Amino acid sequence: xxxxxxxxxxxxxxxxxxxxxxxxxxxxxxxxxxxxxxxxxxxxxxxxxxxxxxxxxxxxxxxxxxxxxxxxxxxxxxxxxxxxxxxxxxxxxxxxxxxxxxxxxxxxxxxxxxxxxxxxxxxxxxxxxxxxxxxxxxxxxxxxxx
Amino acid sequence: xxxxxxxxxxxxxxxxxxxxxxxxxxxxxxxxxxxxxxxxxxxxxxxxxxxxxxxxxxxxxxxxxxxxxxxxxxxxxxxxxxxxxxxxxxxxxxxxxxxxxxxxxxxxxxxxxxxxxxxxxxxxxxxxxxxxxxxxxxxxxxxxxxxxxxxxxxxx
Amino acid sequence: xxxxxxxxxxxxxxxxxxxxxxxxxxxxxxxxxxxxxxxxxxxxxxxxxxxxxxxxxxxxxxxxxxxxxxxxxxxxxxxxxxxxxxxxxxxxxxxxxxxxxxxxxxxxxxxxxxxxxxxxxxxxxxxxxxxxxxxxxxxxxxxxxxxxxxxxxxxxxxxxxxxxxxxxxxxxxxxxxxxxxxxxxxxxxxxxxxxx
Numbered sequence: 001x002x003x004x005x006x007x008x009x010x011x012x013x014x015x016x017x018x019x020x021x022x023x024x025x026x027x028x029x030x031x032x033x034x035x036x037x038x039x040x041x042x043x044x045x046x047x048x049x050x051x052x053x054x055x056x057x058x059x060x061x062x063x064x065x066x067x068x069x070x071x072x073x074x075x076x077x078x079x080x081x082x083x084x085x086x087x088x089x090x091x092x093x094x095x096x097x098x099x100x101x102x103x104x105x106x107x108x109x110x111x112x113x114x115x116x117x118x119x120x121x122x123x124x125x126x127x128x129x130x131x132x133x134x135x136x137x138x139x140x141x142x143x144x145x146x
Numbered sequence: 147x148x149x150x151x152x153x154x155x156x157x158x159x160x161x162x163x164x165x166x167x168x169x170x171x172x173x174x175x176x177x178x179x180x181x182x183x184x185x186x187x188x189x190x191x192x193x194x195x196x197x198x199x200x201x202x203x204x205x206x207x208x209x210x211x212x213x214x215x216x217x218x219x220x221x222x223x224x225x226x227x228x229x230x231x232x233x234x235x236x237x238x239x240x241x242x243x244x245x246x247x248x249x250x251x252x253x254x255x256x257x258x259x260x261x262x263x264x265x266x267x268x269x270x271x272x273x274x275x276x277x278x279x280x281x282x283x284x285x286x287x288x289x290x291x292x293x294x295x296x297x298x299x300x301x302x
Numbered sequence: 303x304x305x306x307x308x309x310x311x312x313x314x315x316x317x318x319x320x321x322x323x324x325x326x327x328x329x330x331x332x333x334x335x336x337x338x339x340x341x342x343x344x345x346x347x348x349x350x351x352x353x354x355x356x357x358x359x360x361x362x363x364x365x366x367x368x369x370x371x372x373x374x375x376x377x378x379x380x381x382x383x384x385x386x387x388x389x390x391x392x393x394x395x396x397x398x399x400x401x402x403x404x405x406x407x408x409x410x411x412x413x414x415x416x417x418x419x420x421x422x423x424x425x426x427x428x429x430x431x432x433x434x435x436x437x438x439x440x441x442x443x444x445x446x447x448x449x450x451x452x453x454x455x456x457x458x459x460x461x462x463x464x465x466x467x468x469x470x471x472x473x474x475x476x477x478x479x480x481x482x483x484x485x486x487x488x489x490x491x492x493x494x495x496x497x498x
Binding site for chain 2: 308309314353357399400401402419420421422423424426427429430431
C-alpha cells in the first residue's frame with residue numbers, strides 16, 4: 001500500500017530529523033540549508049516511507065544576491081514528488097556538495113550547471129564543462145555575463 | 147603508401163605478382179610471334195600492304211587537359227572520421243573468440259570436402275565405404291564434441 | 303595527436319578546446335565570396351567553349367550534396383528531397399555523409415563554435431570542384447542567434463559560400479530557386495580560368 005505524502009508532511013519529517021535544516025517551507029517546495037543539503041538528500045532517498053529514488057532535474061537560478069539550486073525529486077514507489085531548493089550566497093566560486101553518489105542522473109546536470117552558471121560541486125567525479133569548449137572564459141547564463 | 151598498410155601491402159603485391167605470372171606465362175612465351183602476325187593481319191585488313199609505323203596515340207588523361215582538378219593538401223587527404231581528427235590506428239586486434247570459430251570451421255570444412263566425392267559414388271563404395279566414412283566422421287566429431295564441452299562456442 | 307598513443311579524456315578536451323579557440327581567432331573576418339570571376343569579361347578560348355559547356359552541364363546537373371544538417375533547416379531540406387519537391391529531378395538525390403564524392407555542401411542549420419572545426423574539416427575533405435549553399439538565416443549571418451556566445455555568425459566565417467538562400471527556414475521552393483541560381487553560376491565556369 002503506497003501512500004503519497006504531501007509536502008507539509010515531508011517537511012515535518014525532515015524537520016524532526018534535521019532541526020536547523022529547513023529555511024523556508026511552502027506548499028510547493030522546501031528550501032534547505034546548504035550545509036545540510038547532502039544529509040537531507042540522503043535521508044529523503046533512503047527512508048522507507050519517502051523513497052525519493054528519481055531525481056528528475058537539477059536547475060540553477062541566478063537571483064542577483066544568491067544562486068538558487070532546485071532539485072526535483074519523485075518517488076516512483078509512493079508517487080509523491082517534491083521540490084528541494086538551496087541557496088548559495090556569494091558569486092565567486094560558489095560550491096555545493098554533489099548528489100551524484102545518491103542519484104547518478106545528477107552527473108550531467110551538475111556539469112551543465114558548472115558550465116553555464118559556474119557553481120562547482122564537491123565530490124563530482126568529472127567536474128568539467130559539458131556544452132562549451134575547454135578554454136571558454138566565463139559562465140554565460142549568469143546575469144552579469146555580457 | 148605501402149607503409150600505411152604494413153604487411154598487408156606486401157602480401158597484396160606478392161599475390162598480384164603470383165597471379166599475373168601464372169596467368170600470363172603460357173601467353174608470354176609466344177608473344178613476339180603473335181604480335182607480328184597480328185600486325186600483319188591488321189595491315190592486310192586496312193589494305194596498307196607496305197610496312198608503316200602504326201602509332202597509336204594514348205588517350206590523354208583528363209587531368210592533363212585540366213578538366214579534373216588535383217589539389218591535395220594534408221587535411222584533404224586525411225582519413226574521414228565525420229569531421230574529427232583521427233586518433234589511433236584503425237587496425238585493431240580482433241577478438242580472440244573469433245579464432246575458435248575459425249578453427250572449428252577449418253576442421254569441419256575439411257571433413258565436408260572429403261564427404262562430397264564419397265556422396266557422389268555412394269552405391270559403388272558399398273558397406274565398406276560407408277563404415278570407413280563413419281569412422282572418419284566419428285574421429286572428427288570427437289574433437290568437435292570436446293570443443294563444445296569446453297564451452298568454446300559461448301561468447302562471454 | 304600521435305597514432306598509437308592513448309589519451310585521457312581531459313587531454314582530448316584540452317586539445318579540442320585549443321582547436322576551437324584557434325579557429326575562432328582565425329575567423330574574425332568573413333571569407334570573401336568566390337565571385338570575382340563572375341564579374342568582368344571572360345575571354346573564352348574558342349576551342350574550349352564546347353568543352354566548357356559540356357563540362358558545366360555535366361557538373362551542374364549532378365550535384366551531389368554532403369550531409370551538413372546541424373539544425374532545423376534540415377527539415378526543409380529533407381522536405382525538398384522528398385517526393386513533393388523532388389531534388390532528384392536535378393540529379394541531387396545522392397546525399398551521403400561522406401564528403402569524398404560530394405560536390406555541394408548545403409549548410410542547413412545554425413553553426414556553433416564547437417561544431418565549426420568539424421564542418422571546416424568536412425569542407426576541406428571534399429574534392430574540387432565544390433560549392434556551398436548557405437541555407438537559412440542562421441547560415442547567412444547567425445540569424446536570430448547572431449549575438450550568442452556560441453554561434454558562428456554565418457558560415458562564411460569558416461568556409462567560402464557561393465549562394466545564400468534566405469528564410470527561416472526557407473521554403474522548399476526557395477531552396478530550389480537557390481539551387482537553380484547555383485546551377486546558373488556553374489554554367490558560367492570555364493576550365494581556362496582556374497583549376498576549379
